[in-house]
Amino acid sequence: MNYLGKDVELKVVGTRPIRPDGVEKVIGRAAFGADFSVAGMIHGKVLRSPHAHARIKSIDTSKAEALKGVKAVITANDLPNIPSEEAFVGEGPANFRDMSLNTIARDKVLYDGHAVAAVAATSPSIAEEAVRLIKVEYEVLPNVIDVEEAMRPDAPVLHEDLFTQGVDPKPTKASNIAKRMEFKLGDSASAFAKADVVVERKYKTAPVHQAYIEPHACVVSYGADGQAQVWCSSQGQFMVRAYCAKLLGMDIADIRVFPLEIGGGFGGKTLVYLEPLALALSRKSGKPVKMTMSREEVFRGSGPTSGGAINVKIGATKNGRIVAAECEVMLQAGAFPGSPIGPALMTPFAMYDLSDVTIWGYDVVSNRPKVAAYRAPGAPVSTFATESAVDELAKQLGMDPLELRLINAAKDGTKAVYGPTLKDIGFVETLEAAKSSPHWNSPLGEAAPGKLRGRGIASGFWFNIGGESSGATYVNEDGTITVVSGNPDIGGSRASMGMMAAEVLGMDVKDVRTVVGDTTSVGFSFLTGGSRVTFATGMAVTQSAEMVRDELCKRAALLWEIPSEAVEWKDGKAYPAGENAGKFDPLSVADIAAKSARTGGPITGKASINAQGAGPGYATHICDLEVDEETGHTTVLRYTAIQDVGKAIHPSYVEGQLQGGAVQGIGWALNEEYVYTKDGRLDNAGFLDYRIPVASDLPMIETILVEVPNPRHPFGVKGVGEPPIVPPMAAVANAMENATGVRMGSLPMSPPRIRAALDAAKG
């Protein structure tokens, strides 16, 4: 059933209770990946490649093995050499052979930081010393870092067996282009003839890291009976279990994964890095093994997300109707195929009702770490380009960029270029909210001497996903409720799960405790990603709570000896449904729980579903900034994030998603990038040189929650985590253009680049 009607009075959903896991986190007692220990555990460390591209000629581990305290040394030979097998994992396609080779290199290293061997020893310092004693003989090969250079016919080839998919005829020569994809609606090439104004420009974005503050960490214990336990921080306990089973050649039933608290992920913890190595080390040593990454290892050996090169061409009539659009996206995958090229093509025009549009792109490998998902993977890269182009179009047409967006906005019934007909969307509502926002209606203000001020606006889209999810609701002996979710809580989902269950049961949220189950205590759930948890797992939890509510009515009926249809549930109690049902005092959950042994035993609801009908998310952001002409330094003065969220279960955590996503986008726009040396080594693998936004860089981030309910979710939820990182790069670039008159086509818009662009504009 759903709770969307105007006559439905919501008592819990939409309020702001304190999250159930909050106290543990503010007193320092919550256990994250590296906080967990088991008796007798030893410590693992990884040897990583110093080369961007090299053949491994030999690995001599004898000196490391001879060091006192060393219990196991592994190379790729300690893991099965698995065949190529395509699969849809995480938020995109992958290949388990590649996943294995990314975890530990076999014949070739493909990036600076690629794991080559691992050691387990009685202390972390002995393990580190042993890593230094491993001798690897490399034959260094030419490398390629840049995406466009990697596409050239004469570029060094990473994989001799990589032939471009999606082109006809199939190439006979291996290249770094793994795949070509295209979406097409109408005929863009001829539709440009109808345009009065055409803008065309090339854009480029740098790869950026998810930069969660918690480095990857795990503890594993492989038993002599071949059964293993894994305690780790990840975006999916079932994902860790499945990947480890595949990479180690184990049965899924022989691995039990306990999810620890996760210290940020943003998509970057939808893969395994350490867990398979720790399992192999534990198997070889016979001891539990703990592994943690250093920050340098996080930068060199995990994530980041793709950078890209994008060409955009858009044409419009004088009255502002976009009549033709084309976009080409070249997206870095890192060392193995599997960039988010699909989403990068699906998203950047989905804000608009277009009849003639072609968008195509390439998945390109190069000597960088294999990319991992990062919040709306692919969309920020391509949307930076298209939303910059829309702004440029508005300027050429002499139109307000918000009005131009309103004229072309996608509405219910708009057919998206990637196939679906959009419904129940709230894009226009975000634009209208922007138009009437305090921010849009306040003057920009005068810049100080030597500074330039500007305002920009941009929008973004993310399709959001549903998928397989499980939730359970248990009535405890005293009438309190335990809810078990199958998804790691990355930003407050225990609060939203508990609130939905409390709403269904008519109870105080304080009497509902939500926990995240291990892989044996709740049904399978796909990982925490795609902004799916409050939608899909929330739907499962809601259904499990409804089962419990219905069962509570049945039990009351048994106690009263009346038909169960004659019982109604209201405010956490069973009541006779009317005068004909008889006169009975209402029964609380505690009353019914106390007598459950007499009425059939424990009261439990469990739901395992494949949730369909995720509602797409739209966001519109406004940015005011000031640029220092002398230094090129940019200060964000004011920022507003507006988003259609369907229904905010816990508005504070929804606002938090908008604020956090916007600030990550501001970092992406202004500062963040992977910097490589000429020989292909990462040159800024630390938080000092890879600078994410800090508190003093930012103003308050204003939020406006637009609620156009998703009728396919019981409370109207749409995913909210990913859309907020889509508009910021263009919002900042458009504000920059407004301030300086210079269109910045390349990210990040760091001070040296701004200076160079201002100097070039002056001539």
Next chain:
Amino acid sequence: MAKTHVTATINGEETEFLCDGQQTMLDVLRDEMGLTGSKEGCGSGDCGACSIIVDGRLVCSCLMFGAEAEGTEIMTIEGMADGENLHPLQQKFLEHAALQCGFCTPGVLVASKALLDKNPNPTEEQARYWLAGNLCRCTGYDKIIEAVMDAAAEMRGE
């Protein structure tokens, strides 16, 4: 290598520990004392997740050797609440939803306490600059700053 014997007051308790010359104070807290509330986010003093207060000064415990703790008075996140009574900062962080994943939270709370110990009435700008050494990737800092300002007002009795 011989270990160093250190006596320090940690969260109000006189505490003795042995540490080797390489161990940071963060290693000592986490590995020797089981106080895992202080987190290692970088190990280089850039993220502030390991913030502790040593003799009234805010310190990244990853940049301090364990042996340097001799004779000092140290407060970690585990010593911030008074038994079951949360510090006003802790309470305001909960009320304002100033944490998402919660990993940076101990460091941010300790740093915020050091700020309010020194300056009970900071401006928003002062709070933002004081907390510039504490990285948070989830929140965009908005609700953190709100919580700190609200806690400061409450502690001043406003």
